[in-house]
Amino acid sequence: MYEKLCRFSRRIPLLETLGERYDNRDLDKAVIFVQPLMKISAVGVVSAAYFSGLLAFILLFVVLFYLGSSILVLVPLSLIIGIIAYYVTVSYPVNLMNHYKLTLSEESDLLFEQFILVFESGGTIFDAIEIIAQSDHEYMSSAFQEILWKIDQGVPPEECLSEFAKNQPSDDLRRYIMAILSALEKKTDLLEMLSGESFEADLTLRQKNLELESRLLIVAALITYVPIMFTLAASLAGWATNPAIFIVVPLFVLLNVFLRSRFSTQFSAYFDRPRNKEVTGPTQKEILEEYDEFLNFMMLLGERMSTGDTLEVALPEVRDDVDTEVQRLIDEAIHSLYWKEEDLHTAMREAADNALGERVSNMIMMITRMAEVSSSDAGERITRIAARLVERSAVAKERESIIAAQKLKVYLLTLTSSIVLGLLVSLAPFLSLGSILSSGPAWNPSIIAYSDIMPLYLSLAIISLSSGYQNTLMVSGDRPRVFAVICVLLFWVTSALTSSFIGLDYSWQ
Structure with missing residues (x-):
C-alpha cells in the first residue's frame, strides 16, 4: 500500500516538484535500505507525504464543516491532522530502518560466524552470500537475495557487499562486513581477531x-x-x-x-521471533523457554564435541540433560539419523523445522555447518557463541x-x-x-x-x-x-x- 501511494503521488507534477526540493540524508539512506522490501524513492516518499497531508486536511475539513463546526475549530484541527499525516508518511522509511537496526545488530554476530564457516570449509564469498540468502533472517535473506541478483548481472560480490554495508544503520553489521572484505583483500586472519560480539545490540537493549x-x-x-x-x-x-x-x-x-x-x-x-507467523503460532513464553533451554543445550553440546565426539554421537549423550523444550528437537534429529538412516544435514533440518523460534532454527543449522567442517573446532566455537548469547539474553530479559x-x-x-x-x-x-x-x-x-x-x-x-x-x-x-x-x-x-x-x-x- 505504501509503495503504491508513493508511485501514485509522484505522478502528480506539483507534488513531484516539491519532492525533488526536499533534501534529507536520513531519508535517502532509509530509502536505499528498504529497497529489498519495497521499491520506493525519496521523491516518491515526500510526494506521498504531501498528498497524505493534503488529503487528510481536506477530508477532515469537509466532515467538520458538514457537521456544522465553527471555522475556529475546523481549520486548526484539520491543519493538525494534515501535519500529522505528512510526518507519519515521510518518516515511515526512517522508522522502518530504525526498527530493523536492533535486529540487524543482534544477527550480525551470527551472520559473521556463518561467513567464517564457509571460508573455513573452502567456500567462496559467493557461497557465503548464498547461504545467508537461503536463511530465515527477517531482513537479511531478502537483502542478500537482491545481492545475488546483482551478482548474476555481472557486479562483483565484493562490490555488492561493500555497497550493502554503506547503507546499513547497524554499526556492528557494517563493521563485520568491512572486516570480511578487508580479510579477503589482504589475505589476513582478521576474521579470527574479531570477537564476533555485538556491542551495539547490548547497548541498544x-x-x-x-x-x-x-x-x-x-x-x-x-x-x-x-x-x-x-x-x-x-x-x-x-x-x-x-x-x-x-x-x-x-x-x-x-x-x-x-x-x-x-x-x-x-x-x-530480541529473541522473541516466532518461526510460525500464523495467528495460532506459539506464545512468547513458549519461545523464550525454548530459547533459554537451547542455550543450555549448546553449552553441553560444545563441551562434548570439544572432547572429540561428533555431532551424531553427542546428540544422544546430552539428550537426557536438557528439558523437554529441546528434547523434542533432539528426538527429531535422532529419529531421523538412527531410524530413518538419513544424513546429518537432513536430520538437523527436521529438528530446525520443529523449532518454535527463528533463532533456534537458525542456530541448529549453523551448528550443523560447523560440525561438517571440524567437530572439535565446532565444539569450542559453539561454547563461545552460547556464552555470548547467554550474557546478552540476561540483558534482554531485564x-x-x-x-x-x-x-x-x-x-x-x-x-x-x-x-x-x-x-x-x-x-x-x-x-x-x-x-x-x-x-x-x-x-x-x-x-x-x-x-x-x-x-x-x-x-x-x-x-x-x-x-x-x-x-x-x-x-x-x-x-x-x-x-x-x-x-x-x-x-x-x-x-x-x-x-x-x-x-x-x-x-x-
Whole structure:
C-alpha cells in the first residue's frame, strides 16, 4: 500500500516538484535500505507525504464543516491532522530502518560466524552470500537475495557487499562486513581477531530497558484515562442517550490494540521471533523457554564435541540433560539419523523445522555447518557463541523483570479506570444538565433511569472489557479474559452502588 501511494503521488507534477526540493540524508539512506522490501524513492516518499497531508486536511475539513463546526475549530484541527499525516508518511522509511537496526545488530554476530564457516570449509564469498540468502533472517535473506541478483548481472560480490554495508544503520553489521572484505583483500586472519560480539545490540537493549518503564505507564495511562475524558465530554454534551455514541467503541478498541501492539513491537525481547507467523503460532513464553533451554543445550553440546565426539554421537549423550523444550528437537534429529538412516544435514533440518523460534532454527543449522567442517573446532566455537548469547539474553530479559515490576501498577490503573467509569456513567444524567445551559442536545432531567443512558452505559462496559484485556496482554499477564471480566464487573458494581446513593433508577424500564 505504501509503495503504491508513493508511485501514485509522484505522478502528480506539483507534488513531484516539491519532492525533488526536499533534501534529507536520513531519508535517502532509509530509502536505499528498504529497497529489498519495497521499491520506493525519496521523491516518491515526500510526494506521498504531501498528498497524505493534503488529503487528510481536506477530508477532515469537509466532515467538520458538514457537521456544522465553527471555522475556529475546523481549520486548526484539520491543519493538525494534515501535519500529522505528512510526518507519519515521510518518516515511515526512517522508522522502518530504525526498527530493523536492533535486529540487524543482534544477527550480525551470527551472520559473521556463518561467513567464517564457509571460508573455513573452502567456500567462496559467493557461497557465503548464498547461504545467508537461503536463511530465515527477517531482513537479511531478502537483502542478500537482491545481492545475488546483482551478482548474476555481472557486479562483483565484493562490490555488492561493500555497497550493502554503506547503507546499513547497524554499526556492528557494517563493521563485520568491512572486516570480511578487508580479510579477503589482504589475505589476513582478521576474521579470527574479531570477537564476533555485538556491542551495539547490548547497548541498544539496555537503552530500551531504561525507556521501558515510562513507556509502559504512558501506554497504560492512555488506554485507561482517554475513556474517562471521553465520558466527561459526552455527559456534559448530553450525548449519553444518543445511540450514535456506539461509533466510538470500535475506535477505542482499535486504539487499545494499536498502542499495545506498538509497545510489544518496540520493546519485544530480541529473541522473541516466532518461526510460525500464523495467528495460532506459539506464545512468547513458549519461545523464550525454548530459547533459554537451547542455550543450555549448546553449552553441553560444545563441551562434548570439544572432547572429540561428533555431532551424531553427542546428540544422544546430552539428550537426557536438557528439558523437554529441546528434547523434542533432539528426538527429531535422532529419529531421523538412527531410524530413518538419513544424513546429518537432513536430520538437523527436521529438528530446525520443529523449532518454535527463528533463532533456534537458525542456530541448529549453523551448528550443523560447523560440525561438517571440524567437530572439535565446532565444539569450542559453539561454547563461545552460547556464552555470548547467554550474557546478552540476561540483558534482554531485564525487560521481563521490569514489566513484572510494573505489572501491579498497570493492573491498578486499569481497575481504577473501570471504577471511575462506573462512577461517571451514574453521574451522566446530572452532568448533562450543563449541556442544557449551553444549548446542547435536549435532555429531560426528570427521566433518570439507566434505560435512558443505555448507549453510554454499554459503550463504557465494552471499553472497560477491552482495556482490561489489552493491558493484561501488554504486561504478559495470565488469564487476560478473566481480568477483562473483572473490570466489567467492577464497572457494573460501581455504577450500581453510585446509583443507589444518588437516587438513580437502576431499572431498565
